[in-house]
Amino acid sequence: MADKVTVVGVPLDENSSFLHGPALAPARIRTVLHAGAMNLTTEDGVDLGARSDWHDIGNLELGTGEAAFADIERQMAELLATGTRVLALGGDHSITYPIIRAVAGVHLKLTILHIDAHPDLYDEFDGSRRSHACPFARIMENGLASRLVQVGIRAMNAHQRQQAEHFGVEVIEMRAFRPDLALDLRGPIYVSLDLDALDPAFAPGVSHHEPGGLSTRDVLRLLSSIEGPIIGADIVEYNPIRDHADMTAAVAAKFYKELVGYLLK
Numbered sequence: 001m002a003d004k005v006t007v008v009g010v011p012l013d014e015n016s017s018f019l020h021g022p023a024l025a026p027a028r029i030r031t032v033l034h035a036g037a038m039n040l041t042t043e044d045g046v047d048l049g050a051r052s053d054w055h056d057i058g059n060l061e062l063g064t065g066e067a068a069f070a071d072i073e074r075q076m077a078e079l080l081a082t083g084t085r086v087l088a089l090g091g092d093h094s095i096t097y098p099i100i101r102a103v104a105g106v107h108l109k110l111t112i113l114h115i116d117a118h119p120d121l122y123d124e125f126d127g128s129r130r131s132h133a134c135p136f137a138r139i140m141e142n143g144l145a146s147r148l149v150q151v152g153i154r155a156m157n158a159h160q161r162q163q164a165e166h167f168g169v170e171v172i173e174m175r176a177f178r179p180d181l182a183l184d185l186r187g188p189i190y191v192s193l194d195l196d197a198l199d200p201a202f203a204p205g206v207s208h209h210e211p212g213g214l215s216t217r218d219v220l221r222l223l224s225s226i227e228g229p230i231i232g233a234d235i236v237e238y239n240p241i242r243d244h245a246d247m248t249a250a251v252a253a254k255f256y257k258e259l260v261g262y263l264l265k
C-alpha cells in the first residue's frame with residue numbers, strides 16, 4: 001500500500017528574481033531535522049519516528065526552464081496517483097504552480113492557504129511568467145483553485161492589488177493580522193508556506209527580507225486552527241546561503257514535522 005504521506009524535495013531556484021540558494025534547501029532541512037537536536041514528535045503528539053506510513057523520498061529529477069515545470073507536474077501527478085498526500089520542500093516559490101496543476105487534477109474545489117510576505121500575483125516579473133513572483137497569477141488564471149486565501153502580506157503594490165481584485169483573492173494583510181485569527185476554510189486545503197512570511201527575526205535565511213512579519217508561533221497557531229483536511233503542502237524559499245547557525249533550517253524542519261502530522265490526519 002502506498003504511504004499516506006510522501007515528502008519530496010523540489011530543488012529548483014532558477015526562477016528566483018534576486019538571489020539563488022533555495023535549491024540547496026531540501027538537503028539542509030533534512031540534515032537539521034535529523035541532526036539529533038530535535039525529536040520527531042509533533043505538538044499534537046504524533047511520533048513521526050514511530051510511524052511507517054510516511055517517507056521522505058529525496059529530490060525530484062529536474063530539467064531547466066519550461067521542462068522543469070513539466071517534470072514537476074508529471075512526477076507530482078505520478079505520486080498523487082498512488083493515493084499519497086505530498087509535502088514538497090522547495091525550491092523557490094515558482095514550484096507551487098506546477099505542483100498545483102497536479103494537485104488540482106486530483107482534488108476539485110481546492111482551497112489554497114498561501115502564507116507569504118508577498119502576494120506573488122505578478123502577471124510577469126523581469127520578463128518571466130515563470131518567476132517566483134508569479135505562481136498565484138498562473139494558478140488563478142488557469143482556474144486551479146476555488147479559493148485563494150493569503151495571510152501575512154505586507155508588500156502589495158498597485159499591480160498586485162489589481163490582480164488580487166481581478167482573481168477574487170482573499171487577502172489578510174499583515175497590518176490586519178491578529179494572532180487569534182480564525183479562518184473558515186473547508187477542505188480540501190493546500191498550504192503553501194513561504195518562509196519569508198515570517199519576520200526576518202524568526203527566519204533570516206530567506207532571499208527577500210520583509211520586516212514586520214509573522215512569528216513562528218503565529219504560523220503554528222494558524223495551521224492548528226484549520227478545520228478542513230490539509231491534502232497537500234509546500235515549504236518554499238528557504239535559502240541556506242542567507243541563514244545563520246541553521247536557525248531558519250530549524251524553523252523549516254519544525255514546519256516539516258507539523259505539516260507531515262496534519263497530512264497524516
Ligand SMILES: [Mn+2]
Binds near residue numbers: 194
Ligand atoms: Mn512567495
